Amino acid sequence: MASDFPPMAKTGPTIDPAAVAKLEGAIAAKLPDDYRAFLLAVNGGRTATTHRQFRLGREMVALNQLHSLDVPGSPLTSDGWRPDWMPKVLLSIGSASGGIIAICVSGEHAGSIWYLDTMDARPSGSNPRVAWHDRRDFTKLAPTFSAFVLGLTPIE
Secondary structure: OHHHOOOEEEEOOOOOHHHHHHHHHHHOOOOOHHHHHHHHHOOOEEEOHHHOEEEEOOEEEEEEEEOOOOOOOOOOOOOOOOOOOOOOOEEEEEEEOOEEEEEEOOOOOOOOEEEEEOOOOOOOOOOOOOOOOOOOOEEEEEOOHHHHHHOOEOOO
16 A cells, blocks of 8 residues: 555654554544555655645645644644534645645545635535535545545646
């Protein structure tokens, strides 16, 4: 599975399975195997410039970083903290230009990767883009973490 990881310019500090298990206990869900393996092998960081963009509709968006677990300043913590506005089925795993990268940790969309637009938030009364939550500023990027990182492209 390590060959499915993007090349990294910078990685997070080493973590052990107990830290990941603590996160899984806090969110009451098992992380998808591919993302769990990524945390244990790399623990987030910054991807190489060869793997730093993804497609969002007709546009390319820059990936800033994939969060490291339990690093000061990272929103990915083993206590499972999430902002109040984020659906509990989503966990922030990265940041991108204008938004957040999140993984769905439970339900029928478990394992899928989403972009949460924090720059162009939709009015609370607008129609949702997806049926399983009531926000309009979420867009599905990939069915799995592996598919997401395999789809990353160079910065142009």
